[in-house]
Amino acid sequence: MKRQWGWGVLGALGLGFVAVRLNGKLRPKPMPVNIERFFLTNPLRVSYFGYRDALRLAGDLKGLRVLEVGVGVGVILEEIAKRVGDSGQAFGVDVQSDAVAITEQRLSQGGLMSRTGLATANALEMPWTDQSMNRVIMVAMLGEIPSAHRVEALKEAGRVLNEGGKLVITEFWPDPHYIPLSRMVGLLREAGFGIVDIHQKPLLYSISAKRER
Ligand SMILES: C[S@@+](CC[C@H](N)C(=O)[O-])C[C@H]1O[C@@H](n2cnc3c(N)ncnc32)[C@H](O)[C@@H]1O
Incomplete structure (x- = not known):
């Protein structure tokens, strides 16, 4: 009887997982901010699925102008703002105004707002000039x-990148909206990017690319 219960619970979890993945694939939409607060800030996420791999491919950020698209609750933008230093600037955009508000609060508490610019906007039409x-x-x-x-x-990201500027993307599984690496490479090429570097570890990859002008 106990064993049947166990299988039942496992089956229900499995079905729930497949349903969430399918929904994410078929009807992609921004993750609600309350869920982001939990999933994006927990220690496992921050240590393994966090920013380290993406920022390693991005290289030394000191003095640079660095934009994060889709900041969520600002965990990664906070680290970017620290790394750009006093001479650089960090920028963040999210389509959800609640996410931008939480990010602003996080960066203000860290004393980092003076070097940060935030916007509520769609990644398809960002409020920054070409090559900035x-x-x-x-x-x-x-x-x-x-x-x-x-x-x-991706083309919009390419528009705001300057000559020699780099786009860095990280995806991890089982994010319901995960895009497999081969598909991502295809999307980047279609958007006019050449691949610079790829870093893979179990359940996660990061890829850096430059616009081919
Ligand atoms: C899963 S969260 C990741 C947040 C952050 N990059 C991190 O890893 O901590 C994705 C974020 O992208 C934002 N987003 C989704 N579609 C967007 C769009 N079209 N324009 C701007 N932001 C978008 C969502 O609102 C959400 O906050």
Whole structure:
């Protein structure tokens, strides 16, 4: 009897997981901020699925203008703002105003707002001028954009990147909106990027790319 219960619970969890993944794939949409607060700030996420891999590929950020697209609750932007130093600037954009508000609060508490610019806007139309950024970072965000608009979002990232600027993307599984690496490479090429570097570890990859002009 106990064993049957065990299988029942496992089966229900498995079905729930498949349903969430399917829903994320078929109807991509921004993750609600309350869920982000839990999933994006817990220690496992921050240590393994956090910013380290993306920021390693982004290189030394000191003095640079670095934009994170889809900041969520600001965990990664806070680290970016620390790394750019006094001479650099960190920028963040999110389509959800609640996420931007939480990010602002986080950066203010850390005394980092003087070197940070935030905007509530869509990744498809960002409020920064052409070639104004040295780096653009996207972590676990592109898959939340409907598939028909993903190349457009990458082109918009390419628009704000300056000559020699780098786009860095991290995706991890089992994010319901996970985009497999081979698909991501295809999207980047379609958007006019050349691949610079790929870093993979179990359940996660980071990829850096430069616009081919
Ligand atoms: C899963 S969260 C990741 C947040 C952050 N990058 C991190 O890893 O901690 C993805 C974020 O992308 C944002 N997002 C989704 N679609 C967007 C769009 N079209 N334009 C701007 N932000 C978007 C969501 O609102 C959400 O806050």
